[in-house]
Amino acid sequence: MIASRVWRSASVWLVYVVGFVPAAWYFYLGATGQIPGNAVKVFEHLLGVWALRFLLVTLAVTPIRDLFGINLIRYRRALGLLAFWYVVMHFSTYMILDQALNFQVIVNDIAKRPFITIGMASFALLIPLAITSNSWSIRKLGSRWNSLHKLSYVIILGGALHYLMAVRVITPEPAIYMAIAAVLVGYRLFFRSRVLAWRKQRRAVAMAR
Amino acid sequence: MAVYRYPSPLGSEITSEGAYLNRRSLIAGALASIPLLHGVEASAETLKSKPGPFSTDETPTSFMDVTNYNNFYEFGSGKSDPASNSGDFRPEPWTLEVGGLVAKPKTFDLDELRGFDLEDRLYRMRCVEAWSMVIPWIGFPLSALLDQVEPLGSAKYVAFETVVRPEEMGGQRGLFQPLPWPYVEGLRLDEARHPLAILAVGLYGQTLPNQNGAPVRLVVPWKYGFKGIKSIVKMTLVEEQPVSSWERLQPSEYGFYANVNPAVDHPRWSQATEIRIGEGGFLSPGRRETLPFNGYAEQVASIYDGMDLAANY
Numbered sequence: 040m041i042a043s044r045v046w047r048s049a050s051v052w053l054v055y056v057v058g059f060v061p062a063a064w065y066f067y068l069g070a071t072g073q074i075p076g077n078a079v080k081v082f083e084h085l086l087g088v089w090a091l092r093f094l095l096v097t098l099a100v101t102p103i104r105d106l107f108g109i110n111l112i113r114y115r116r117a118l119g120l121l122a123f124w125y126v127v128m129h130f131s132t133y134m135i136l137d138q139a140l141n142f143q144v145i146v147n148d149i150a151k152r153p154f155i156t157i158g159m160a161s162f163a164l165l166i167p168l169a170i171t172s173n174s175w176s177i178r179k180l181g182s183r184w185n186s187l188h189k190l191s192y193v194i195i196l197g198g199a200l201h202y203l204m205a206v207r208v209i210t211p212e213p214a215i216y217m218a219i220a221a222v223l224v225g226y227r228l229f230f231r232s233r234v235l236a237w238r239k240q241r242r243a244v245a246m247a248r
Numbered sequence: 249m250a251v252y253r254y255p256s257p258l259g260s261e262i263t264s265e266g267a268y269l270n271r272r273s274l275i276a277g278a279l280a281s282i283p284l285l286h287g288v289e290a291s292a293e294t295l296k297s298k299p300g301p302f303s304t305d306e307t308p309t310s311f312m313d314v315t316n317y318n319n320f321y322e323f324g325s326g327k328s329d330p331a332s333n334s335g336d337f338r339p340e341p342w343t344l345e346v347g348g349l350v351a352k353p354k355t356f357d358l359d360e361l362r363g364f365d366l367e368d369r370l371y372r373m374r375c376v377e378a379w380s381m382v383i384p385w386i387g388f389p390l391s392a393l394l395d396q397v398e399p400l401g402s403a404k405y406v407a408f409e410t411v412v413r414p415e416e417m418g419g420q421r422g423l424f425q426p427l428p429w430p431y432v433e434g435l436r437l438d439e440a441r442h443p444l445a446i447l448a449v450g451l452y453g454q455t456l457p458n459q460n461g462a463p464v465r466l467v468v469p470w471k472y473g474f475k476g477i478k479s480i481v482k483m484t485l486v487e488e489q490p491v492s493s494w495e496r497l498q499p500s501e502y503g504f505y506a507n508v509n510p511a512v513d514h515p516r517w518s519q520a521t522e523i524r525i526g527e528g529g530f531l532s533p534g535r536r537e538t539l540p541f542n543g544y545a546e547q548v549a550s551i552y553d554g555m556d557l558a559a560n561y
């Protein structure tokens with residue numbers, strides 16, 4: 040019993056540790072000159088793609104529980120915060136390594152280039168979610184916490200759109216990320232209530248027998 | 249055609265011979281120290297060349313970066329795709345067909361192409377994606393080839409075409425194809441005849457690696473890199489301005505001229521600065537100001553006199 044509780048909290052920490060491996064590994068490759076060409080850009084892209092992956096996985100936790108009965112809710116906060124930290128790293132790499140803190144260029148980019156404006160908006164919306172990702176806020180905010188965290192659906196669409204608009208030609212990757220994001224948002228908006236109602240009904244029927 | 253004058257200093261005026269030779273040994277050293285690179289197959293041959301004009305005295309970008317960070321969508325749209333996926337490409341034998349509005353159409357084979365007077369040209373290369381390299385090309389002036397086919401008076405432009413070989417070029421197969429094939433490009437005839445414009449058949453002293461556009465490619469250093477069409481099979485002299493591949497895909501982002509211009513942004517990023525690949529290291533990459541015409545304004549600006557460069561980007 041105790042062992043399993045220890046494993047549970049340890050496994051959450053494991054998610055954090057494993058989650059930071061891609062960033063650490065590519066930072067190491069970049070810093071030791073093992074990424075040919077424009078290492079900073081490669082690093083920046085990689086962080087952006089991993090941010091998007093963690094956002095998608097975070098939002099997949101609920102449908103996976105609804106549809107397959109697999110409960111990963113314990114890891115959801117870690118996954119969401121990993122997404123947040125990857126966006127922070129992506130943004131910092133862009134500002135510090137890529138643009139060398141040339142604020143005129145950065146402000147101009149954010150104001151004038153729609154794909155960056157959208158990325159920035161998604162990042163801005165992520166901040167309150169990251170700040171309230173703790174038990175105290177959940178208790179304190181009650182049902183407002185749930186409403187606030189519905190912003191994640193706007194963020195994921197924004198992130199996927201930002202990716203689609205950032206590339207020079209449409210390749211399968213950004214299209215696939217956008218499709219997954221759309222399915223997750225669509226599930227939440229249109230199907231989830233039906234799935235839950237159906238499950239409740241089935242459970243009621245089973246109990247009546 | 250407009251008559252223009254461009255200063256054309258001898259290579260020896262720009263770089264002392266000592267420094268030049270020194271640079272060559274640097275290049276050779278760089279080559280020797282990286283024996284096992286992606287896609288640089290054993291078939292690479294050494295080319296004989298002599299120093300040519302217009303070479304910069306900047307430090308060449310490493311052979312490793314020049315051959316492993318490429319845009320060549322026929323092999324995939326990632327920067328490392330060309331180096332990883334071009335191993336099956338067979339640049340030999342090869343023919344380059346030159347026709348259209350010319351008096352003497354001619355098909356050149358590889359020996360003929362490599363038989364031109366080959367020159368070393370150490371040029372800056374500015375990609376439209378705001379990064380740059382310094383590449384030691386080996387090639388010959390495009391004008392030398394045009395002289396052989398004798399363009400007619402009605403010829404105003406040169407249209408170029410890349411090979412289509414889906415069986416050897418993975419980017420040309422499958423469901424998702426980023427660009428329509430063949431890749432096409434174009435130059436105004438006076439641009440094509442400009443002494444800076446070369447057909448390159450090698451770099452770093454040897455024949456072109458597949459990922460760099462083997463066996464013959466265009467190099468026009470005052471324009472964004474995508475104008476430098478690779479693995480050319482066909483050149484046609486025409487009267488009407490051809491539409492190039494990127495221009496067709498996204499005309500608001502890529503124009504026909506594509507002259508390097510720090511004052512005209514790409515809609516999605518600034519062109520005012522560039523990252524020089526291989527400089528400054530990971531934690532402080534070498535961002536520098538982009539120069540008009542990529543620093544070749546003295547040689548080429550006059551051919552665009554009176555043209556609105558913001559409208560003709």
Ligand code: HEM
Pocket residue numbers: 080083084085086087088090091126129130133149155158159160161162165194197198199201202205206
């Ligand atoms: C939720 C927030 C964000 C996500 C999920 C995200 C994700 C991505 C992804 C996946 C890419 C494309 C990588 C590739 O081409 O392989 C990208 C590119 C980019 N992102 Fe973000 N991003 C976010 C926020 C931001 C912010 C706040 C900024 C800066 C203000 C930013 C700046 C950029 C830039 C400049 C590029 C293009 C890099 C280039 O190709 O030159 N992003 N981002």
